[in-house]
Every structure is written in structure tokens, then in C-alpha cells.
Amino acid sequence: xxxxxxxPSMDCAEGRAANLPCNHSTISGNEYVYWYRQIHSQGPQYxxxxxxxxxxxxxxxxxxxxxxxxxxxxxxxATLRDTAVYYCIVKGxxxxxxxxxxxxxxxx
Amino acid sequence: GAGVSQTPSNKVTEKGKYVELRxxxxxxxxxxxxxxxxLGQGPEFLIYFQGTGxxxxxxxxxxxxxxxxxxxxxxxxxxxxTERGDSAVYLCASSWDGNNEQFFGPGTRLTVL
Numbered sequence: 381x382x383x384x385x386x387x388p389s390m391d392c393a394e395g396r397a398a399n400l401p402c403n404h405s406t407i408s409g410n411e412y413v414y415w416y417r418q419i420h421s422q423g424p425q426y427x428x429x430x431x432x433x434x435x436x437x438x439x440x441x442x443x444x445x446x447x448x449x450x451x452x453x454x455x456x457x458a459t460l461r462d463t464a465v466y467y468c469i470v471k472g473x474x475x476x477x478x479x480x481x482x483x484x485x486x487x488x
Numbered sequence: 489g490a491g492v493s494q495t496p497s498n499k500v501t502e503k504g505k506y507v508e509l510r511x512x513x514x515x516x517x518x519x520x521x522x523x524x525x526x527l528g529q530g531p532e533f534l535i536y537f538q539g540t541g542x543x544x545x546x547x548x549x550x551x552x553x554x555x556x557x558x559x560x561x562x563x564x565x566x567x568x569x570t571e572r573g574d575s576a577v578y579l580c581a582s583s584w585d586g587n588n589e590q591f592f593g594p595g596t597r598l599t600v601l
Contacts, residue, residue: 414589423492423579423592424531467530474519474586475544478530 384468389483398455400482402468405449411472413444415453417464418481424467427453458486490514492593494580500599501570509565509596513582520563521590522555523547523579531579537563538586570600 385403392398404413414429428435428442430451435442441454455462467481493512501507513520519538523531533547537557545555552570557563567574577597581590 423581423594426589426591429589465530473544474536474538475521475533475547476523476531476590477533478523481530 384470384479386466386468386479386482388480389485391485391487392455392458394460394486394488395457398458398462398484398486400453400455400466400468400484401450402452403450404468404470407448407470408472411470413442413448413451414469414471414476415440415442416467416469416476416478417462418467419461419464424478427466429471460486460488462486492580492582492591494578494593494596496596497594498597498599500601502601503570503572505570505600507567507570507598509567509578509598511563511565511580511582511593513561513563513580514591515561517582517584517591518560519583519586519588519590520557521581521583522563522565523581525577525579525595527576534565536586543586567598570598572600574598575600 412429415427416424418424428440430442444451463486465481465483467478495510521536522534525531535555536544540560552568555565577595579595581592583590
């Protein structure tokens with residue numbers, strides 16, 4: 381599975397959009413980009429995934445560049461409950477390979 | 489329906505003892521995964537079941553670790569001769585099949601004294 385690179389931490393003001401970047405320059409054509417988050421002391425929570433088109437659901441939007449070497453997770457109106465570690469994962473086989481993720485802190 | 493459940497939520501044991509950790513997946517999910525998370529790290533894959541069989545056990549660290557899923561539903565992770573380095577949160581996840589999003593349980597925090 382391809383390796384991903386994320387900033388270790390980010391801050392965002394409550395009510396603003398949180399944009400979390402991820403680089404995955406070695407991604408293969410059949411590998412999906414998945415995003416999970418982990419709130420303190422809980423199991424990881426699925427957010428969204430995509431192959432090459434942009435995706436949106438009730439939680440977030442996923443923007444994947446045309447060359448698929450990077451992506452951005454967008455939380456449109458961040459709340460305090462969105463404070464968590466966010467993991468960008470490139471998934472080829474069935475298992476998930478987690479990196480260190482981005483610790484996102486939403487500030488009031 | 490209910491999500492993935494794991495029991496116990498916490499387990500404290502002594503070095504050298506045997507422990508069993510249980511995972512109840514979401515009903516109807518054929519794929520089940522075990523991960524281990526050490527403090528400050530992301531989860532680390534251990535083993536993946538498709539039905540009753542272990543389709544990928546490449547993440548099991550050594551032969552002290554073993555997992556079963558005899559009826560294709562509940563799974564048990566078994567650790568023999570526990571060591572202090574086994575202390576971690578053990579996470580279980582399930583998915584409809586091996587190609588869909590995984591739903592995680594709350595984890596079992598194992599502490600080996």
C-alpha cells in the first residue's frame with residue numbers, strides 16, 4: 381500500500397472550514413483514498429473515500445487532484461466535536477495501513 | 489443495529505499469563521479485522537478474516553498471537569505468555585465484505601504488568 385504524508389497537527393476556528401491535506405505520490409491506479417478519524421479513547425470512525433472523482437457526504441468532502449498524488453479532506457463547518465486525529469489512508473488490499481495522522485484541534 | 493462490540497473494555501494481566509479478547513462484529517458483515525494501537529501511534533494491522541478463514545495474518549507479530557472465528561461471526565484474539573510490550577489497545581473492525589469501509593469497535597485496553 382502507498383505511503384501517505386500528513387501534517388502532524390492543525391488548528392481551525394469553530395464554524396470555519398477545516399481543510400486537511402494529504403500527499404500520496406506513489407498511489408497506484410486501483411488504490412482508493414480513505415479518510416478516518418479517531419476521537420480520544422474511541423475506535424477510528426470512517427469518514428469518506430474516493431478513487432479519482434471528488435466525493436461528498438454528510439460529514440465531509442474529499443477533493444482528489446487530477447494526478448491523484450494528493451487529496452484534501454474538507455469539513456465545511458467545523459465544530460468542537462470534530463477535534464480528533466484524522467488519518468489519510470491509501471487502500472489497495474483489504475487491510476488499512478494507518479500513518480501518524482493529523483491532530484486537528486477546533487478552537488472556540 | 490448495534491455496532492461492533494468488544495469485551496472486555498479493559499484487561500490487566502501479569503507477564504506470562506494467557507489472555508483472550510473478544511469481538512462481536514456487525515451482524516451480516518463477512519469481513520473482520522484486528523488491529524493493535526500503541527500509545528501515540530496509529531492502529532497497526534494484525535489479521536483479517538473473510539468468513540471463518542484468516543485471509544491475511546501477516547500482521548501477527550509472533551506465534552504467541554492467534555485469532556479464530558469459528559462460525560464466521562464472533563472472533564477471539566488469543567495471546568499466550570503475555571509480555572509487557574503487548575500492552576496496547578486492541579481494536580476490532582468489521583465490514584460488509586473485504587472491499588467496503590470498516591466499522592471499528594471501541595477497543596480493549598490490555599495492560600501487562
